[in-house]
Amino acid sequence: MLRVTAFPPPSEWRADPVATASSLTTRRSVLAGGTALAALGLTGGGAGAAVAARASDALGDHDALGLAGLVRAREVSPGELLEAAIARAEAMNPRFNFMAQKHYDFARAEIARGLPDGPFTGVPWLLKDLAAYIEGLPTEGGSRLNKGQTGLFTTELVQRYRRAGLVVFGKTTTPEFGLTGTTESALMGATRNPWNPERIAGGSSGGAAAAVAAGVIPAAHATDGGGSIRIPASCCGLFGMKPSRGRTPMGPFRTEGWAGFSTHHVITRSVRDSAALLDATHGPEAGSRYSAPSPEGTFLSHVERDPRRLRIALMSTPASGAPVDPECLAALNAAAGLCESMGHHVEEAAPKLDAAALGQASFVLIASSLAADLVDRAKALGIELGPDVLEPITLGFVGYGQTTTGADFARANNAMQSAAVAVAQFMENYDVILSPTLAKPPLEIGQINLSPGVPFPEWGQRAAMFSPFTQIANFTGQPSMSVPLGMSADGLPIGMQFTGRYGKEALLYQLAGQLERVAPWSGRRPVMT
Template sequence: MHMTRRESMASVAAAAMVGMAGAAKGAAPRSSPLDTQDALGLAELVRQKQVSPGELLEAAIARAEALNPQFNFLAQKHYDYGRAAIAKGLPQGPFSGVPWLLKDLNTYIAGLPTENGSRFYKGYRPQVTSELVRRIETAGFVIFGKTTVPELGLTGTTENKLTGDTRNPWAPDRIAGGSSGGAAAAVAAGVLPAAHATDGGGSIRIPASCCGLFGMKPSRGRVPMGPPRTEGWGGLSVHHAVTRSVRDSAAILDATQGPEPGSRYAAPAPVETFLSQVGKAPDRLRIALMLDAPAGSPVDRECLEAARQAARLCESLGHHVEEAAPKLDIAAMGAASFVLIGSSVAADMADRAKARGIAIGPDVLEPITLGFVGYGQKTTGMDFARANNILQTAAIAMAQFMANYDVILSPTLGAPPLRIGQIGLSPDVDFAAWGQRAASFSPFTQIANMTGQPAMSVPLAMSSAGLPIGVMFMGRYGDEALLFRLAGQLEDAAPWKNKRPAAWNSWRE
């Protein structure tokens, strides 16, 4: 879509207005570039001087201000930081002038707060800037805030005692997913076309599924994690984004991928850009259809049907699909992940308690977080080493299975978006019951974190109640390129671009 300079300025001005005069007069809502373009499209408008970075930023801020009271996706407002970046002059990168939100979890801009969804970190101002932030800004993105997370990113919903509950734009009584729920809610509501997200057990793919977005979890070592450290949760965690379009996800990964100073390992360098893969049809793929939850928990029939429909779609595109699943010791893998996460959380909280001079307890941490701390305090170095060994063995088993299959297809989640209050970190049940609830909701996602493989949630289905349902595709380690080729093919065959929640226009009504 191409607009004249005057048309573009008028549409952005309309987007920035949050009054109700137009609705009161019965006028049709005006279109904005934020409605019609993905991030690459916005950048192209900036390059053509049909819209300015300042106009886009103010439009995104206006939308955030109008919609945040309803969905609660903003943890930090860095509006003046974004305005100052534009005034200073933006790098001429692939996303120059496009608004961007960081996730408020272990991603730092020196001197600005990062609170990790926790009362224990309220007011924390790091003295370092993350390498990922440098790459995001070099790409030309304009950072204007940070999105909400559950405390320390520990669950698949974004509810916490510090900022409150983040709600799904498709249904405000439902979760937006977690731990990147604030990012997904902001994108789904139409504030911006893409936002930063992280994934330590499904935290990109869970909110992408809940909010009808595309969510790619990259391979371990693909995107920088530091400083101050280059690994999260013993290698379980990765950074990337939630997006509306496949091509944005690919281009963002092009802009951010690659080893960072001090990293212990890095994913294999891509032969070509990821963006170049999106328009290429993949060769005939061998796809394993995995319908049973690895740990045996029940899967909602609509999520199963979404995966079956995706399988039929893949077959119609010429791919071979057969039911198959790797043989993994899921109980041992889950226990190993728990050791890595619990140990990491306990160590971080001990350091934070020392820095603040405040004891760890219920006044600063939520009950489930305290459960992780207590478990981590009891683990030993031998426990950690054994856990690491178990996950390495699992990665080998997965690689052997995928010698015969290009992709594993499964539901992303065990159910459509849950109602608020079921898997938050201050539940009405004990730790064990909470763990069973949380694991049953996302039984498929954590395997890719344990083995380091790339995996993507693709918004291919809707429930009978009108809620988004994602379908997950897992690829071989280091081969995001193949997943992007498949994702582009699926996006062409079953477009989701125009599937938007009613909230998309609510700020103008």
């Protein structure tokens, strides 16, 4: 039987940083407590209303570990938390459009059958609607091509979530096959940012980020093949860790995605939730060709441990030379100053990389991988791939992928290996690279979606100019996190990206925990009136 890394012991379930922070901002939003839910017509009267209010308050005031602690203490039941999360989803989804699928009765049945005893028992959970299968339930990947298609198996990651006690009650939106940094699709429409509904929530895990930012749940599943955890975390003012390549399972259908670029993890409000969820899910799976080295102790144990004095490389200009918005640069300088105030050494430095060559290599690897999957899928369904089932930019990827050769793929893979070596050599002198997560604050809806009304090259330039910092960690396999440290003058979140050495998530969690204590963000929530 596959051995899964042990869950952290109760002694490591520390004080809830969300519950201990001021909840004033939370209570100013329409999600605050049972009073707001009653105003929305989502609770009944009497004792039932009191129970609903208590569960809803818990969702707003606690992170996922905090909720699990309430369940263990019998202060709230899994069923009460589930119904409160459903009520919040029903209240907020019409505004922000983050729910791709609703599996409420499935979740109720899971609770009725009895939940396993894990670190997150009874905590409501949302899966991203991409590469996270449950046997018998749909996984559509944001595409009309897969509309109504059900999973033939349950993925290993989902099995680990369920063993940890999480209760899946739906799936969140994604752009078609996760191909862009915004969550807009012909299948589902646009997912909107709770901080400003005219702005994107980021992508491709924008549905997960919008659900967490809107207060539906404190953490949600996400994936990252080019920034898809960190981009929406930055856009929505949340914490997002992309783990090292090989850290979390992808199978059993396959154990690698997009030539190793893609990995699974979560978007969270608190750092400790991210660490504990990685404790619950990391480790090799059957058929793994490689896996990231295990940490010393649990990831959670590192969150409250200040790191040693770190050498931080400050990267203010992306390898591509793309311009960076002055507000993002100001937030970067503030983050650098914060790190220096905590005793770390910060200096301007960056690895030397050929961004154009790497961009072309990544296009070859992603397009050929996507083309192989979708052409085979179309054959199995007996249909033709065209604009009735795929969006224009997706069709562009597929068309290009069908022209690539095996030699093209090998050369592109070689380029990525060379980049990984170059960055690893650079990081022999540094522990962390600090950059903005994005070159701009969250964009307006309709700029980088997959049906943009502009030629493929113009779309590609727009996407690359928005997110020129995130892809490198996907190419090299390094862990990288977006930390919500900045805000624009317009009140939009600006995340800072910290990228570590391969396999060193524990050190990043130490730094993230230190940042969370020195510059807490849990009380900073969107005001949704």
